[in-house]
Every structure is written in structure tokens, then in C-alpha cells.
Amino acid sequence: MAEQTRSIPINHDLRPAYYDDFQCLASGCRFTCCKGWKITFGKKDYLSLKRQDGSPELNKNMKKTLRRLKKGPMSEQFYGEFDLAGGTCPLQRADGLCLLQLEKGHEALPYVCRIFPRRETYWSSGYFERSLSPACEGVLELLWKLPEGVDFRSNPLPKQSRMKTPFYEIGSLHLHFQDIRAQCIDFLQDRRLLLSERILLMGLALKKLTDRPEDVEHWIAQAKALGRDPSVVKQVRLSGSESTLSMFLSNNIKILLKISAPHSDFAAVQEDLLTGLNIRFQPGTALGTIPFAPYLAAKKRFDKTFASHSFFMENLMVSLFFHLCLPNCDSGEDLWKSYVSFCNLYSFYRFMAVMSCREGASGDKAELFRLMVCASRGLIHNSGRQVQLRDEFFQNDSATLAHMAVLLGSCWDEHRP
16 A cells, blocks of 8 residues: 655754854843743643742742633643733843742743743754744844854754654655755845845745645756746846835834734834834824835935845844744645745844834944844744734735735845945
């Protein structure tokens, strides 16, 4: 009987090379992970925290912050949380350090606190993948120091850590995930083109795969040749126009307005950016006409200030692509949806980066990192919001490759060295 399914052995890890260099900035961090978002954990962590006993200060703050969540469909995963009344975890001391960790050690922390900004997962790539979230200033600093781009490392796993993936049907895109993703990252790191043009080139290739998902080996050969075809390169050479800039700004300001959260630094960021764009927005009203001049002036300053670090945005998006395990290979449809989401993410990161050089802002690396951290925490750590934004494109028939070309062409207009 012919083989119907197949699993993938996982005997090695895979990680960005800079993963090995990461260290928490601790009290030196300006954007603590103990502030501005929900800190939830499973039942095992909740019960472990419930049993902790230490100094009177620790016991008082644990009683104040530890809370059981209501039962729901995800109760095992979201069993308890730290109640961040006022937006900051009560266990965080004035010097930025965690009282629980100082008294009880790193292992006493719930898993989410122990691992952030890391992600570790066995994946259909055939690797135990380790990555770092760009929602951490320390990670951004590592990306800032890689002018040659992001490289990857792999080492054998100890025998006790080896395993196999679930079984996938023969013909599943998951069986080819690593080859597909590797080709996508090759597109993202092809410096002959602007980054927005590389993303469109990747989209041209992925569209062919969604149309014929059963022929991955042929697709890989085609994809490798795609970037060497002068007619294709000409096709993806993007240029901005008044209409594309209008769409770019409108789309990203709408995202900016949607991802503000209570007790978060994002409320201040939202106000700073709207002021920098000369927009007076009232909740419940239409956005109205968006002036171009403030953004174009910010872009001019951005191009001049960060000309020597154009590689930073490439490193950020390559890392993000890896961290989010893109593209989604559950089906051809899901693969395309994940590409649309990635285009939307890049557009917003590009918008935020340029706005770090708005009128009245410091326009330096510190402000750039501040906006990148807020963008990451507002989007990539809220999967529901990502899906909502992506689905709006599909509901409005705006998820076509042509529409992505307009959106990416508005990234706007990237400075060509």
C-alpha cells in the first residue's frame, strides 16, 4: 500500500546566529516586559506561583497581583495572570528588577516570563527552532549591529530532546516548509533590490505556489531563477505616487488607531505620531484628509539619518519572518493570507520607522527603537489583531498581488542607494 502520510524527524536546532548573543538588559531596559500588556500563564505555573512563600513584601505583592482567570475554551493555556493594575506588574521593583526572581530564582517565574523574548518550538521545518521577538530593545540592538545580514546556525540536539513532527499527508506543503521558507528568506536578503521590491518578488513567487501547490520542487527551481529575470526585476521595480502614498498613510494610521491599549506606552506613541502628522482625530469620526507634507519631511530626515543602517529593516523583517514561522503552509489559501499579513506588517514597521524622524522628535536610534518595540508589542504579540487586519483586506477585495504592489510601493518611496 502506498505511503499516505509522513512525519519529519527533528534532530537539530535552528536559530539566528545572534540568538546566542542575547542578554536581558535588566535594569538598563527602557521598555520593560513587565509593563503595558497582559501576562498570562497556564495552570501549572499558576499553582506553582500560588505556593511561593518569601519576604513579607513578596507575599503581599503576590497576593495583590496573582489572579485566577474565568473558565473558557483556552482555560489550560490561560489559567491565571498577573493583574497589572496601573499597567505595571507589582512584582517589578523601582530598579526594574523582578522581586520574585531576586528572591526565588529564575525558575520560579512563570514560563512566559522565563522565556520572553525567546520562542522555542518543534516545527515542520524539521528543526527545533529558537528565535527572538523584536518586541525587546535588546533584540533590536543585536539586529542593529549586523551589516552583513542575519545568518543562521544549527547544532545536533541531545538524544533525549529529539522527536518527530505529527504526520502530514503526502503532498502537504508542510513537508516542504523549510525549502519554501529558505527561498523566501533568500528573496528578503537579495540586496540588488529595495526591501519592498524583494517582498513583492517573493509575492510573485508565492502566488505561483498557491496556484500549483502540488509541484514544490519545480516551484523552487522557478523561484531561484525569478530574481535573475530582467523582465521580472523590471516588473517589481516600485515607485511611489500621490495615490499610493495616500493609501499607505491611510492604512497605517488606521492600524495605529486600532492597536492602542490601556496602560500601555502605545497611547503616548499614538498621540505623538498623530501630532507629528498634523492630524486632529476624534474617536467615532472619520479620519478625513491626511496631509502628506509631515510624512515626506520625516522621510527625508530618516533617509539622511539612517542611510548607513539601511540593513536594519532587512534584518528586522528576516527575523520576523523566521520568528512567526512564515509562510503558513496549512494550505495554499493560508500561505497567501500569511503573505498578505507580512506585507501589512512591513508597511506598518516602515511607517513607524520613518515617523521616528517626525518634526519635534529626537529622530535618533532611541526613538526608532521605541517605535519598533511598540509596533511589535501591538501587532506580533496579538495574533487576533493580526488576523483581523488581514481579513479586512480580503473582505474589501484588497488582498490581491496588485494591491500588495500598491501598498509596498508606498513604502514610500524607499531611498535607493
